[in-house]
Amino acid sequence: MLLPLIEPLLKIALxxxxxxTAAAYLVLVERWIAAWVQDRLGPNRVGIPLTKIRLFGLGQxxxxxxxxxxxxxxxxxxxxxxxxxVAPLTIFIAAIAAFAVIPFGSVIPAxxxxxxxxxTQPISLVVAPGLDVGIVYVFAxxxxxxxxxxxxxxxxxNKYSFLGGLRSSAQLISYELPLGLGILGVVLVTGSLRLDxxxxxxxxxxxxxxxxxxxxxxxxxxxxxxxxxRLPFDLPEAEQELVGGYHTEYxxxxxxxxxxxEFLHMVTAAFLIVILFxxxxxxxxxxxxxxxxxxxxxxxxxxVLLAKVMAVILFxxxxxxxxxxxxxxxxxxxxxxxxxxxxxxNFVVVATWLEYGGSLTGLLxxxxxxxxxxxxVTALLLCWLVITVIDPTAVGNRPRPTKRVGx
Amino acid sequence: MTQDKKKSPxxxxxxxxEPQLGMSGKSYLLLFLQGLTTTLRHLFSRKKTVESxxxxxxxxxxxxxxxxxxxxxxxxxxxxxxxxxxxxxxxPAHCIxxxxxxxxxxxxxxxxxxxxxxxxxxxxxxxxxxxxPVDAIELTSLYDLSGKSREEMVFDKEKLLxxxxxxxxxxxxxxxxxxxxxxNPKPPTK
Numbered sequence: 069m070l071l072p073l074i075e076p077l078l079k080i081a082l083x084x085x086x087x088x089t090a091a092a093y094l095v096l097v098e099r100w101i102a103a104w105v106q107d108r109l110g111p112n113r114v115g116i117p118l119t120k121i122r123l124f125g126l127g128q129x130x131x132x133x134x135x136x137x138x139x140x141x142x143x144x145x146x147x148x149x150x151x152x153x154v155a156p157l158t159i160f161i162a163a164i165a166a167f168a169v170i171p172f173g174s175v176i177p178a179x180x181x182x183x184x185x186x187x188t189q190p191i192s193l194v195v196a197p198g199l200d201v202g203i204v205y206v207f208a209x210x211x212x213x214x215x216x217x218x219x220x221x222x223x224x225x226n227k228y229s230f231l232g233g234l235r236s237s238a239q240l241i242s243y244e245l246p247l248g249l250g251i252l253g254v255v256l257v258t259g260s261l262r263l264d265x266x267x268x269x270x271x272x273x274x275x276x277x278x279x280x281x282x283x284x285x286x287x288x289x290x291x292x293x294x295x296x297x298r299l300p301f302d303l304p305e306a307e308q309e310l311v312g313g314y315h316t317e318y319x320x321x322x323x324x325x326x327x328x329x330e331f332l333h334m335v336t337a338a339f340l341i342v343i344l345f346x347x348x349x350x351x352x353x354x355x356x357x358x359x360x361x362x363x364x365x366x367x368x369x370x371x372v373l374l375a376k377v378m379a380v381i382l383f384x385x386x387x388x389x390x391x392x393x394x395x396x397x398x399x400x401x402x403x404x405x406x407x408x409x410x411x412x413x414n415f416v417v418v419a420t421w422l423e424y425g426g427s428l429t430g431l432l433x434x435x436x437x438x439x440x441x442x443x444x445v446t447a448l449l450l451c452w453l454v455i456t457v458i459d460p461t462a463v464g465n466r467p468r469p470t471k472r473v474g475x
Numbered sequence: 476m477t478q479d480k481k482k483s484p485x486x487x488x489x490x491x492x493e494p495q496l497g498m499s500g501k502s503y504l505l506l507f508l509q510g511l512t513t514t515l516r517h518l519f520s521r522k523k524t525v526e527s528x529x530x531x532x533x534x535x536x537x538x539x540x541x542x543x544x545x546x547x548x549x550x551x552x553x554x555x556x557x558x559x560x561x562x563x564x565x566x567p568a569h570c571i572x573x574x575x576x577x578x579x580x581x582x583x584x585x586x587x588x589x590x591x592x593x594x595x596x597x598x599x600x601x602x603x604x605x606x607x608p609v610d611a612i613e614l615t616s617l618y619d620l621s622g623k624s625r626e627e628m629v630f631d632k633e634k635l636l637x638x639x640x641x642x643x644x645x646x647x648x649x650x651x652x653x654x655x656x657x658x659n660p661k662p663p664t665k
Contacts, residue, residue, distance in 0.1 A: 105514045109524040386518070390510035456502040 092129035141320030151223035159216025163332035173370035221314035232313030236304030243294035249411025250288030267348030276347035401461035537616035555611035562603035570596035
């Protein structure tokens with residue numbers, strides 16, 4: 069009787085615990101990667117507390133967390149007290165709640181549990197399984213996260229925070245469009261908004277969406293970077309220009325909420341990229357495709373999914389040190405003049421193929437997915453070539469010699 | 476002509492056209508790969524961090540390094556200083572304080588009764604070392620001096636002499652004054 073209640077609560081507890089730990093340890097990984105790229109060693113001192121065991125610095129997150137908790141939490145006199153308090157809560161809660169529909173594995177088979185427990189159906193590894201709006205829910209909460217940034221910037225009553233808030237509101241809203249366009253093709257092909265159905269579809273065809281819709285993948289990746297405000301799109305908090313951006317005035321536990329929310333955004337983005345385009349828990353010859361599985365396969369699926377997510381997160385962190393930050397007009401140019409047209413082209417290509425592709429592939433004797441892959445890669449190359457030739461982001465806003473008056 | 480000059484304030488300004496990107500640059504693909512390969516190369520390259528305090532920094536030439544001061548002793552273990560005040564005069568930070576007294580030894584007139592250096596005021600310029608006519612005050616290659624209070628960082632004569640006792644084996648006195656602190660033409664090879 070209690071089982072329907074216990075199951076989601078257990079999953080929520082597991083997920084929140086894992087997410088908080090992951091956020092703490094991703095800070096450590098981020099610092100390691102930053103250090104290694106700069107030929108440094110990075111944090112390697114803090115180990116087990118109260119001993120001299122170092123453990124490659126794995127105790128660093130504990131030290132960081134304790135430091136944040138015990139730091140003075142200062143609220144400046146000039147801030148809007150209510151919004152100043154609400155803003156970090158908003159972004160933090162939105163970032164966590166988005167994980168309710170994100171699957172962190174496939175299913176746990178029912179025969180793993182004793183028969184007396186009365187579990188007959190396999191338990192799917194999502195907090196809210198079978199939520200049909202799936203991806204729309206993630207996007208809705210992603211949009212709420214924008215409020216955390218904008219309100220934080222506004223409530224701080226400080227010019228740097230305000231500039232950061234302004235920039236991020238423009239950036240995040242601009243890049244929601246390509247983000248949405250990027251997934252449209254995936255949703256069309258799958259015929260469902262549910263994330264587990266999208267994975268299932270890729271597992272059954274064996275061709276991940278990254279191969280069939282590379283254009284959509286590029287658009288979604290770039291937009292996800294911008295939505296997570298990671299370099300090279302981190303203008304909301306460009307340290308070199310805006311001190312700390314929208315969280316300049318924050319300290320203590322509120323600052324930690326912002327930091328954790330930022331890392332959770334990155335984790336969400338990585339999960340979405342993996343689930344929508346990189347096949348989720350599917351890997352050829354390892355995971356199988358069906359729903360009726362044994363428990364080693366169930367475990368393997370979780371491992372495959374998390375390994376893929378980790379790889380994407382590592383790419384996020386490497387990208388930070390690989391490319392310089394875009395200028396603001398370049399950021400807007402890429403969003404509006406490159407990514408949105410690309411997203412539209414991808415959408416049109418997939419829709420056209422769904423309508424007329426069947427007869428064409430029947431004529432040539434290919435499978436549906438491989439023909440879409442060929443069309444998709446061609447579309448990507450053509451689009452990239454067109455953008456290279458047109459170069460729409462180039463703007464003539466450099467200073468020029470002034471015209472002489474005397475002539 | 477003069478009028479023209481007046482009206483164009485940019486007469487002496489040379490306008491340089493910004494370099495144009497080629498096709499590979501505009502496509503961003505090669506630049507993308509270039510950035511990624513650079514970071515990947517550094518990710519796996521040898522790290523340059525010196526893990527202080529477990530490892531010590533390697534000082535290339537300890538004879539010209541300007542670290543903590545020391546007061547040298549002569550062969551009989553007495554302080555070399557003759558309390559001539561040249562170092563205190565030369566010091567731009569006014570961190571040397573000497574109280575001179577009648578020398579108990581026959582080979583000099585004065586000796587320093589007290590000799591204190593405020594290491595917190597010192598800027599480690601090495602001018603005291605250059606000024607010293609008897610090679611009594613020298614800078615060593617000890618770079619990590621620390622203390623728990625300001626008082627502790629004011630080094631008196633005994634402390635400065637103990638620095639000499641500590642470092643004399645690794646660093647022999649920096650010999651003759653032939654051009655300031657870089658008097659040794661050849662640093663000892665390792």
